[in-house]
């Protein structure tokens with residue numbers, strides 16, 4: 001997969017794109033990620049990318065010409081999928097990440113200032129994405145989020161061991177708690193069942209704890225869960241524990 005990123009702050013990408021999973025994906029030739037400075041596609045002496053908005057009002061708008069020149073230059077040999085990162089975009093989610101793995105060439109446009117000229121949105125972008133309902137200073141961090149979540153899904157990037165299949169959201173539930181050694185740390189113990197060696201009991205405990213967390217923290221996810229007979233039983237147990245007033249959530253020591 002080829003990913004081109006257009007930005008006026010290319011240096012923001014140096015760290016995240018060259019560490020960990022994204023570095024491995026590139027070293028293995030599974031992803032080719034290129035960062036391009038939008039200023040290099042201006043034609044004026046001062047390499048200006050923004051201007052005042054027609055109609056007046058505070059806040060600058062990104063000029064259309066550099067975007068159009070850049071996309072033209074990066075589109076040789078195919079029709080890339082162009083994605084504008086903006087607060088007006090559809091919310092990016094795991095389903096969209098999965099869908100984007102099917103596109104061999106992505107171009108991500110990182111907006112800055114108040115907005116990009118509407119003609120960029122209407123005539124260059126195939127898709128407009130936001131990463132959530134909070135204000136960022138620009139599209140760069142959002143682009144990094146999208147790249148990270150898409151590239152780790154490409155076949156061959158993750159080891160079988162931490163393959164994306166076991167991930168939270170693939171199951172539609174939050175993850176269950178995890179523990180590692182020691183079995184007791186300053187009096188804090190690991191749930192006995194995890195040390196028991198009873199694989200079926202461990203599996204059931206994990207499913208129940210995943211359901212518990214989802215119920216407590218993200219009840220919206222439960223609404224679209226395709227409940228098995230086991231889930232039904234586990235959820236009933238959780239409701240009964242609630243009525244009994246049992247609260248096993250650890251509290252932060254003072």
Ligand code: 9D3
Pocket residue numbers: 085086087111112113114115129130131132133134135136137138139140142
């Ligand atoms: C004037 C109202 N604001 C729009 C909601 C102005 C504004 C805020 C933040 C304009 C641009 C930005 C910069 N943000 C992004 O470019 C952005 C973003 C975000 O702020 N939140 C979540 N996802 C994204 S993707 C790009």
